[in-house]
Amino acid sequence: MQPDETLLRLEAVQKRFGGLVVLNNVDIAVGPNELIGLIGPNGAGKSTLFNVITAIYAPTQGRVLFRGKDITGIAPHRISRLGIARTFQLVRTFLTMTAFENVMVGAVYGAGGRVKHATEAANAALELVGLTARRDMRTAHMTLSDRRMLEIARAVASDPALLLLDEPMAGLNPTEIQRMVDVIRRVRAERGLSMLWVEHKVDAIMKVCSRVIVLDHGEKIADGTPREVTQNRKVIEAYLGEPAA
Amino acid sequence: MFNLPPPDILLQLSLNGALGGAMYGVAAVGLSLIFGTMRLIFLAQGAMIILAAYFVRALFYGLGIDPFLSLLIVVPVGLGVGWLMYHGLFRKAAAEEDRNVSLLIAVGLMFLVQNLMTVVWGGNTAGVVTSYTATGIELLGVRTSFTRTMGFLIALAGTGLVMLFLRKTIVGKAVRAASEDMDAATLMGISPHRVNAIAFAIGIALAGAAGVAVATTFPFNPFAGFIFSLKALVALALGGIGNVTGALAGGILLGLIEAYVQFFISGGWTNAIAYGVFLAVLMFKPEGLFSRPYKKA
Numbered sequence: 001m002q003p004d005e006t007l008l009r010l011e012a013v014q015k016r017f018g019g020l021v022v023l024n025n026v027d028i029a030v031g032p033n034e035l036i037g038l039i040g041p042n043g044a045g046k047s048t049l050f051n052v053i054t055a056i057y058a059p060t061q062g063r064v065l066f067r068g069k070d071i072t073g074i075a076p077h078r079i080s081r082l083g084i085a086r087t088f089q090l091v092r093t094f095l096t097m098t099a100f101e102n103v104m105v106g107a108v109y110g111a112g113g114r115v116k117h118a119t120e121a122a123n124a125a126l127e128l129v130g131l132t133a134r135r136d137m138r139t140a141h142m143t144l145s146d147r148r149m150l151e152i153a154r155a156v157a158s159d160p161a162l163l164l165l166d167e168p169m170a171g172l173n174p175t176e177i178q179r180m181v182d183v184i185r186r187v188r189a190e191r192g193l194s195m196l197w198v199e200h201k202v203d204a205i206m207k208v209c210s211r212v213i214v215l216d217h218g219e220k221i222a223d224g225t226p227r228e229v230t231q232n233r234k235v236i237e238a239y240l241g242e243p244a245a
Numbered sequence: 246m247f248n249l250p251p252p253d254i255l256l257q258l259s260l261n262g263a264l265g266g267a268m269y270g271v272a273a274v275g276l277s278l279i280f281g282t283m284r285l286i287f288l289a290q291g292a293m294i295i296l297a298a299y300f301v302r303a304l305f306y307g308l309g310i311d312p313f314l315s316l317l318i319v320v321p322v323g324l325g326v327g328w329l330m331y332h333g334l335f336r337k338a339a340a341e342e343d344r345n346v347s348l349l350i351a352v353g354l355m356f357l358v359q360n361l362m363t364v365v366w367g368g369n370t371a372g373v374v375t376s377y378t379a380t381g382i383e384l385l386g387v388r389t390s391f392t393r394t395m396g397f398l399i400a401l402a403g404t405g406l407v408m409l410f411l412r413k414t415i416v417g418k419a420v421r422a423a424s425e426d427m428d429a430a431t432l433m434g435i436s437p438h439r440v441n442a443i444a445f446a447i448g449i450a451l452a453g454a455a456g457v458a459v460a461t462t463f464p465f466n467p468f469a470g471f472i473f474s475l476k477a478l479v480a481l482a483l484g485g486i487g488n489v490t491g492a493l494a495g496g497i498l499l500g501l502i503e504a505y506v507q508f509f510i511s512g513g514w515t516n517a518i519a520y521g522v523f524l525a526v527l528m529f530k531p532e533g534l535f536s537r538p539y540k541k542a
């Protein structure tokens with residue numbers, strides 16, 4: 001991978017809340033069209049890492065670079081225009097709106113205020129995650145699984161180059177999990193974007209991702225192929241005592 | 246318990262209550278919008294309504310512009326004032342997690358506006374008397390005041406336009422998205438300052454419209470606004486915070502409650518009972534009387 005090809009680069013990122021160091025000296029580089037699994041025990045700092053990347057939190061030290069440009073500390077509403085979109089661990093679709101309206105917000109504002117072709121982009125995103133039939137359903141009436149799909153559609157509608165998924169499988173049953181795996185693969189194949197995917201279902205990550213990063217107590221303890229990571233002693237220790245997810 | 250009065254009196258009471266209550270309603274719609282995006286109870290809303298009423302009065306006596314016609318001036322001016330007010334006064338405080346500073350700015354603004362009005366127009370009761378002020382019209386077989394009916398129509402039209410804006414336009418959808426979840430909306434590219442400013446612009450424009458209704462219906466003084474803010478707050482609680490049609494309905498309901506209390510109990514009890522209802526709703530049905538609960542994620 002050429003250095004100028006790197007999409008996202010975290011340089012020695014540290015995040016403290018008061019005395020609590022939640023992320024420490026984290027370096028991560030994400031290349032084009034990579035699908036990277038990000039795993040780690042509860043409280044490892046995975047969601048915080050997403051909040052730092054999306055500028056919800058400014059890192060206490062270190063830099064975030066996107067397409068070679070320093071984006072540390074920019075206004076969060078500019079993040080999605082630059083090409084970074086995300087989903088949330090606790091689903092945050094707009095409940096009073098229909099599926100289509102949710103995705104339209106992404107297609108218009110997320111893409112930097114476009115009006116032309118926004119409807120097409122929204123419909124295509126719904127199609128991609130298989131929600132076309134629920135287009136005009138109010139989100140409040142949708143199942144958790146559909147809302148998780150909708151969050152992905154809303155993010156995809158903003159035409160991101162990098163998609164951050166925060167536990168998209170949490171609370172889903174095995175059938176829904178399989179559907180989610182299919183959607184993640186399809187999004188990557190059809191949109192050519194890169195993904196950072198946080199998940200507790202480690203087996204799914206190991207099957208789908210060619211690269212896995214492990215966080216523990218705010219430190220990156222492993223970064224490699226699934227095989228490398230599962231044989232890493234630090235990773236085995238970090239997960240010891242954790243229930244097999 | 247009560248000796249029910251004849252139906253035509255009941256109808257008269259209800260009509261007057263509903264017509265008057267719509268004014269609380271339109272004030273509450275403004276509060277609801279501003280609360281929606283900014284999570285701020287904009288206590289100066291009533292003072293802005295009275296300021297608009299004085300403005301309408303000045304346009305009438307100074308330039309001979311009909312109060313209802315002055316809507317065409319007051320509403321656009323309100324949009325501009327609201328926009329400037331957000332960027333000038335609230336923008337910096339809005340960036341803080343804590344809303345107390347914003348709330349204090351709103352309170353400070355209220356006192357400033359009240360006292361400026363006193364300096365400019367004096368503290369006495371003022372009003373707008375036109376050729377049609379005393380005119381009555383027949384409505385549902387009951388005689389009622391023309392200006393009150395107009396006030397009601399203004400409230401209805403204002404709320405309707407806001408609803409259309411929120412439902413049908415993409416900017417309106419952004420305001421709704423931000424009201425529901427500002428962080429998620431921000432990460433979808435929506436600028437918090439932009440939607441806050443829009444909420445303020447529309448909120449103050451509605452205060453302008455309410456000012457027309459007040460000026461033509463009631464005598465007013467610089468300090469009448471605070472009660473208006475409180476009544477709007479009651480209407481907001483009745484209708485469900487963050488629910489625009491509910492805010493109007495809450496205002497109308499409050500008007501009805503006041504009219505009935507005044508008739509069946511006594512005028513002295515009106516406010517006590519209105520605020521009692523306010524507390525009761527907040528305690529037992531904080532989502533408002535008209536909202537359907539929906540499951541949260």
Ligand SMILES: Nc1ncnc2c1ncn2[C@@H]1O[C@H](COP(=O)(O)OP(=O)(O)OP(=O)(O)O)[C@@H](O)[C@H]1O
Binds near residue numbers: 020022042
């Ligand atoms: N705003 C905050 N203020 C203080 N502490 C915080 C804040 N946000 C997160 N933390 C702490 O940072 C640590 C990491 O939290 P984070 O949510 O990033 O973990 P996670 O890896 O996503 O865990 P999980 O798998 O349970 O979602 C936790 O100890 C959490 O309590």
Ligand SMILES: [Mg+2]
Binds near residue numbers: 046047048089
């Ligand atoms: Mg998390």
